Amino acid sequence: MPGFRQLWRIFTIQLVLIRYGLDEVVFAIHLFRPFRFLLYLLPWNWFHRKRDPRAVRIRQALEALGPIYVKFGQILSTRRDLLPDDIAVELARLQDRVPPFPSTQARALIESALGQSIATSFARFEDTPLASASIAQVHSATLHDGREVVVKVVRPGIERTIANDVSLLYYMARLASRYSREARRLRPVEVVHEFETTIMDELDLLREAANASQLRRNFSDSEMLYVPEVYWPLCRRNVMVMERISGIPVSDIEALRRADVDLQLLSERGVEIFFTQVFKHNFFHADMHPGNIFVGRDNRYLAVDFGIMGTLSPEDQRYLAENFLAFFRRDYHRVAELHVESEWVPRTTRVDEFEAAIRxxxxxxxERPLKDISFGQLLLRLFQTARRFDMTVQPQLVLLQKTLLNIEGLGRQLNPDLDLWRTAKPFLERWMSEQVGARAFVGNLKQSIPQWTEALPELPMLIHRTLNQATNGHLTVQWRSEEITKLRHELRRANRRNAMAITGTGLIVSAALIYGLDGYAPAMVGGAPLLTWVLGIAGLGFLVSAWGE
Ligand SMILES: Nc1ncnc2c1ncn2[C@@H]1O[C@H](COP(=O)(O)OP(=O)(O)OP(=O)(O)O)[C@@H](O)[C@H]1O
Known part of the structure; x- marks a missing residue:
């Protein structure tokens, strides 16, 4: 049960929702019905009732509720498998730009985190921030050796605010799940959990710095992507210092044209970077919105903001690649099979029914030309379909699908004729051939050589011991298999069944004999009818149990 402050906050949230005409979706309003009369005290123009479409009002309400809810809306917007399209599109418009906090506070936070004065750490520190978002603020600075850097600082007190808001969101999500069938369908508790994980990860700048370092290493020889260098001695949980990059924002097409950037090459490179990250490095930048991407010299991408990165398990990678290839061959049967094999949908799913739904x-x-087909939309539709077949939510796949949508959006903005499939297909086919077949065998062999060289010296001793045991007749082989275990159970059941049937038959025969002997066996006279019944019923009981085994 929430405390008074939380109840008050829930009450104010209800007011904001009512203000934006969202009372039809306010489940908890029932709890606050007694206070409804308070609404009549408000002036009529306070309400923004039903003037705008519902999706717009939801966005406005989240903006009115503050930065944490804006962030929540942004993360929610990526769950297009759960939300209606209009709401998802509108929520994606939420701007995570909030008024900056004073630079004196930023300086104090940095000094306390680094344990030294700003002047000791930097030759110059710019008080006007470059950007200010709900979680952190970014300032530019210069190191004593002259290198230009940016300093990212987490907002003061934000951790507590998030903790409070998240516990409130959990409370409301549980209420919603309990009282509203419609809300249950949206899996509110799961959504809040996802939000909590993402936002908590974003608070840890050491994690972001580590992500940046890894990505930089992965692309160290690449002419397609540049990742700025992290200055580790000046990084803490709430402060991060990294090389300052300068380039043209990727969304500024006019400026790119003026700078003679090859837009077609750029759009194809975007797709290649994505597939390289997902399939080669298994480490992908999952916050690829245009605000985080710039273009430098030689048509090279420059990326910032490494708070959200995704990875896939080797199995997910393979299933994903196979899915794409099967899709574009229109082999829906294979797509359905892959979903069952990978257990993205339950093993009991009827492949033919699922195949028909995918088709x-x-x-x-x-039906559209290949260049107009969106991979991201395709995956999205597939997840929506799979959900009807009880697909368990795979956060890593949702993240991937969202990134793919971003990449496509970006690519098509640069080059409306971008044919994603043409760029991706050779990549996927090459990758698949490396995973299966002779090349994969050689690759795996190469990978296991170190283990073999470790195990090799022990081999003669092992062979000697085994042969010794065999000649002395002490060698036992333990062989467990599912089939054999099943067979053993089956045999045991059959034995039990036989024993019960024999006992049951014996008892019934005995009952019949006693019944037949009645009158000829004087010692039993009087007890015979009762004994006949008891034996008969017991015999029947045994037979029925034997039947049920
Ligand atoms: N290394 C850098 N060099 C130059 N500019 C940078 C660098 N890092 C960040 N910026 C600028 O600061 C802005 C905000 O940075 P970043 O995206 O890392 O912060 P954030 O708090 O995670 O914001 P959001 O989550 O809203 O994108 C970037 O959009 C970019 O303009």
Whole structure:
């Protein structure tokens, strides 16, 4: 049960929702019905009732509720498998730009985190921030050796605010799940959990710095992507210092044209970077919105903001690649099979039914020319379909699908004729051939050589011991298999069944004999009818149990 302050906050949230005409979706309003009369005290123009479409009012309400809710809306916008399209599109418009906090506070936070004065750490520190978002603020600075850097500082007190808001969101999500079937369908508790994980990760700048370092290493020889260097001695949990990059924002197409950037090459490089990150490095930048991407010299991308990165398990990678290839061959049966094999949908799913559902969704999409087909939309539709077949939510896949949508959006903005499939197909086919077949065998062999060289010296001794045991007749082989275990159970059951049937038959025969002997066996006279019944019923009981085994 929440405390008074939380209840008050819930009450104010209700007011904001009512103000934006969202009372039809306010489940908890029932709890606050007694206070409804307070609404009549408010002037009529306080309400923004139903003037705008519902999706717009939801966005406005989140903006009115403050930065944490803006962030919540942004993360929610990526769950297009759960939300109606209009709401998802509108929530994606939420701007995470909030008024900056004073530079005196930023300086104090940095000094306390680094344990030294600003003047000791930097030759110059710019008080006007470059950017200010809900979690952190970014300032530019110069190191004593002359290198230009940016300093990212986490907002003061933000951890407590988030903790309070998240516990409130959990409370409301549980209420919603309990009282509203419609809300239950949106899996509110799961959504809040996802939000909590993402936002807590973003608070830890050491984690972001480590992500940046890894990505920089992965692309150290690349002419496609540049990742700024992290200055580790000046990084703490709430402060991060990294090389300052300068380039043209990728969304500024006019400026890119003026700078003679090859837009077609750039759009294809974007796709290649994405597939390289997902399939080669298994470490992808999952916050690829245009605000985080710049273009430098030689058509090279420059990336910032490494708070959200994604990885896939080797199995997910393989299933994903196979899914894409099967999709574009329109082999829906294989797509359905892959979903069952990978257990993205339950093993009990009927492949033919699932295949039919996928076909219904995908055929209209494939009617369009290949260059107009969106991978991200395709995955999204697939997840929406799979959800009807009880697909368990795979956060890593949702993250990937969202990134893919971003990449496509970006690529098509640069080059409306970008044919994603043409760029991606050779990449996926090459990757698949490296994973299966002779090349994969050689690759795996190479990988296991170190283990073999470690185990090799022990081999003669092992062979000697085994042969010794065999000649002395002490060698036992332990062989466990699922089939054998099943067979053993089956045999045991059959034995039990036989024993019960024999006992049951014996008892019934005995009952019949006693019944037949009645009158000829004087010692039993009087007890015979009762004994006949008891034996007969017991015999029947045994037979029925034997039947049920
Ligand atoms: N290394 C850098 N060099 C130059 N500018 C940078 C650098 N890092 C960040 N910036 C600028 O600061 C802005 C905010 O940085 P960043 O995205 O890392 O912060 P954030 O708090 O995570 O914001 P959001 O989550 O809203 O994107 C960037 O959009 C970019 O303009």
């Amino acid at each position: 219904t969704v995908c055929e209209p999409i494939f």
